[in-house]
Amino acid sequence: MTAQRPPEGAADKLELESLRGRSVGQSTIVIERGPVEAFAAAVFDENPLYRDPAAASAAGLPGIPVPATFPLAFETWGRRDELQPEGAERFALNEFLDPLVARGALVLHGEQGFDYHAPVFVGQVLDGRSTIVDVYSRESKGRRMDFVVLETAWRDRTTAEPVVTTRMTVIVRF
Amino acid sequence: MGEGKLIFDQLAAGDRAPERRHVLTRTDIVRYAGVSGDMNPMHHDEIQAVAAGQPSVFGHGMLSMGLLGAAVTDFVGVGNLTHYSVRFVRQTWPGEELVTRVVVAGTRVEGRRRYVDLDVALANSAGEDKVVGRATAEVPAAG
Helix, strand or coil: CCCCCCCCCHHHHHHHHCCCCCEEEEEEEECCHHHHHHHHHHCCCCCHHHCCHHHHHHCCCCCCECCCCHHHHHHHHHCCHHHCCCCCCECCCHHHHHHHHHCCCEEEEEEEEEEECCCCECCCEEEEEEEEEEEEEEEECCEEEEEEEEEEEEEECCCCCEEEEEEEEEEEEC | CCCCCCCHHHCCCCCECCCCEEECCHHHHHHHHHHHCCCCHHHCCHHHHHHCCCCCCCCCHHHHHHHHHHHHHHHHCCCCEEEEEEEECCCCCCCCEEEEEEEEEEEEEECCEEEEEEEEEEEECCCCEEEEEEEEEECCCCC
């Protein structure tokens, strides 16, 4: 490597910078009962509220609620084709990250946050919009790490009221 | 709208929620992969994980956050959480016992709403933190 060459990873950094502010598309999902129960079991949560409508009703809830971290699985289960708005843009973050991985980058889930504005219940239909809200770099022990922050805002489709916002920080390390 | 579990006036900084303990198995990790849709082979394919320099498959960060989340919502009552965030500090490995830590950091009143802030973490039984974060819940007014 000569001194004239750009520092290693410079091209990748530019690609990541281009993500800032980018819309990552939209999804409409429905909260289905089976996945909620299966998800609760997978995180070792035995609470009957996630399984039994009578228990939820007895607790004063209008329906079966969802576990705290279930919003990250919304699109895995409830993104039915017939619900999607016409012409909805869909863009997977992985389309950017996979080529970086192929060039030897380590991609890690660094941080995860949830802001809950209103409880979510089985049967509810939600609209989600995702945006890359931040991209930044940090040096640690002489190595550069890039951070990509993806925010998804979910709203009730009927009322348009916000219900939950998820915030995922992905770390890309060469 | 949430479950009434906490009484605001009885909450004090340093109060601890009951611990949850779980010994992580490969089966747990595979089940979480299927339910979450995260099919990264590092979590279910031991041959690929070892080839990539890992000692074995390892748990999803979100599995740790989910287990810790169950301890948090058990304490504050389902439907009351307003914020929950963590940093993923270390990987989790099959055979490790994972232990939740949910501690009251403080309480506050904003207008007519009352909140409790929590310091939360999941560690192994040797005390190494796996995820560390914060949670906030609204405390429904007592009766």
